[in-house]
Amino acid sequence: MTAPVMPEQPLDEALAADLAATSLSLARRFAAGATLWSLSPAWEPHANHIAVEFVHPVIVGKRALPAVALTGPDPVGLARASVRPGDVILAVATAGDPVVRSVMRRAPAWGTTTIWIGHGPRPPAGAADHVLWLDDPDPRTPVTGRFVLLYHLLWELTHVCLEHPGLLTEPEAGCDGEVCVTCSDEGRLGEVISEAPDGRTLVRTAAGQELVDTMLVAPVAPGDLVLVHAGTAISRIDEEGEAR
């Protein structure tokens, strides 16, 4: 087997630009009070490494930032219970990881920003807010330091951004995709919590908990994803993230 050494320049310009933009976004979220939640179902220690990197920096004098690894048998349930609107979820996984796909699909309903580090075939466009991807499908990629390099750099660049307080205010949210509040074209993503006594359904959205009418999409069960428009669930989102 040949040595899986990194190419001479492991970061092409596009990935370096993605990393820079992700770092600024993460720094802005931290400045606004976010906690970073890391998960890596197939390689859990990567999630732990990310958490310790932010909580206990190797460079003396860098501030401790709140980061927690989501590990154990049910990272989706743990994330659902733990994350707060404005937080950031960072996954290290291939595009096919079912747990991470589930978390990424739900994240807009939880009001969280998402970052996805991985390798091989890419996740579909829009699967996460920030995708930091190594196209190399070599199964040795996760164990030869290349992911470690990516999150080390993410940590470092995030701290550089935090030294620029003037740039840490987030720009106004634009009009993009199905969560556009201004046009309300498609609706906002909601995750079903429970049936409410009045026959409506309690749903979690980025704005908080809302009572919505689910007659159009009934029956619904806790954990189902729906699109909410004007107090009504107008469609369901299936496992692949498609409205139906």
Added chain:
Amino acid sequence: MSADGTGFLYPFLGAAERDADSLLADLARSAREKAAESAALQRATIAEFGELVEKAAAEMAPRFAAGGRLYTFGNGGSSTDAAILAGLFARPPEGRPLPSWSLAADQAVLTALGNDVGFDLVFSRQLIAHSGESDIALAMSTSGGSADLLRALEEAKRRGLLTIGFAGYDGGRFATEGYVDFCFVVRSQSVHRIQESQAVLGYLLWAAVQRRLAEGEGSDERR
């Protein structure tokens, strides 16, 4: 910046935008420099230690063939790198799964020992409980000076285990104490770059052990 020539109407916004752009350009440039540094250090590390990896693997393979286990341990980020390496041995993407685990994995054991006997003994006490002379102890550190790792390596050596140390900087006490059989020192002053090179060293060690086991090496010692 607006492309339609109205940027002059919002000079403040334009200036703020330019600042973010210039920061982002700096960040991307810096990231590429560090990534190139990381790759160069990996190459230099492989060039320096490729032969030692083979020698260490030649000692490890017969131990695994004889039923031995690999214990990995480290502190902080290095403990997670040690856990990734243990996972590679135990649940490899290909080849033969081998008994290996990280001594930092069990929070009950770690906190019980840390609280009751002191943190310096959290790994050595586990080796006393678990290990036999066909086993292997692998410590991952950047400084090569952590007391808990040194105590564990010393205990491992006393009990006849094969001892392997990953360090950085000048190797610290991993390089000077007599109880590290194979010491791999990544020549860098950066904790991050050291860890990135240690990952590839660990991988190479695993690959060399797998190759030797596949070739039947040490199999006559199995029974």
